[in-house]
Amino acid sequence: MKGRHTPMYSEQAIDDRGAGAPLILLHSSMSDRTQWRKLGEQLLSRYRVIAIDLYGYGESECPPAPEDFTLAEEAQRVARIIRQRLGDRRFHLIGHSYGGATALRLTHEQPSSVLSLGLYEPVAFHLLASSEPAHRIIRQVAERVAECLAAGNTAAATAHFIDFWSGTGTYQGLPAERQQMLDRYIAKVSLDFQALLREPLKAADYRELTVSVCLLRSRESPLPTRRIAEILERTLPRLEAHWVRGGHMAPISNAGEVNPHWIDFLDRIRE
Incomplete structure (x- = not known):
């Protein structure tokens, strides 16, 4: 059965x-x-x-x-x-x-x-x-991450995301092993943006x-x-x-x- x-x-x-x-x-x-x-x-x-x-x-x-x-x-x-x-x-x-x-x-x-x-x-x-500055700011971050991923530049996408939340240069200052681990997650981050911005x-x-x-x-x-x-x-x-x-x-x-x-x-x- x-x-x-x-x-x-x-x-x-x-x-x-x-x-x-x-x-x-x-x-x-x-x-x-x-x-x-x-x-x-x-x-x-x-x-x-x-x-x-x-x-x-x-x-x-x-x-x-x-x-x-x-x-x-x-x-x-x-x-x-x-x-x-x-x-x-x-x-x-x-x-x-x-x-x-x-x-x-x-x-x-x-x-x-x-x-x-x-x-x-x-x-x-x-x-x-959608008209307020806070929404425009985060939409620009999401779009930049998506553009970098579409161009095949995973590290740039990750750096843009990390630096937005933690300050310019944060990603660059991380050990290479940590950067690689974060790079592995950036495609899901883009999906998170998709889910959040489309949420009704x-x-x-x-x-x-x-x-x-x-x-x-x-x-x-x-x-x-x-x-x-x-x-x-x-x-x-x-x-x-x-x-x-x-x-x-x-x-x-x-x-x-x-x-x-x-x-x-x-x-x-x-x-």
Whole structure:
């Protein structure tokens, strides 16, 4: 008897450790599940920490139909992995950058499943009006990355992306091995832009979310993510927001300041 095929995901694309209430962690573009190791280590005694490699990162598979790839597809894959691990059990959710945008989309689709939502500068570019400077800035970055890839200049595409978020010259200053690893991810970054800029949901679609949200952002980050944070602060009804130092990549580069906010938020929700 033939049944419907359910895709199974590589154990290597998921870290699942600890005990307690489930906590799902979604990383940024150009990263993988290992970016959460410091946070995970601090929470393992109280939470079941599950860090997932998003499509095309770490050891995960690539999207099956890249030309049609959407943010909903990314969120649906995460939802399938969670369901395979947890069944119908509810979970806490934290996402950084592209992982934050995915976490928002997943919470919109399954609001009753999410116990709390932590966001660090979600790159939900679809919340920006197409006429505003923040949208034009990020659209130009996406177009430049796509142009470099189309010309076969992978390193230039990666450098443009990395330097936008972390400062001019950042990519050039990295060791060659690190550059090569990042170059491997840049094609998926272009798909992330595609998914984010084509996403149909608008800010109003998130107004009814009643989950508690902790939003972190940095004054050192580029305009687009600061504007998205402003929009979410006006939109989400149960949101608390905190400033941190370190720019857009602070969850990796300044985890010592970022992680205590997550830990305090989760412990208050748990109590």
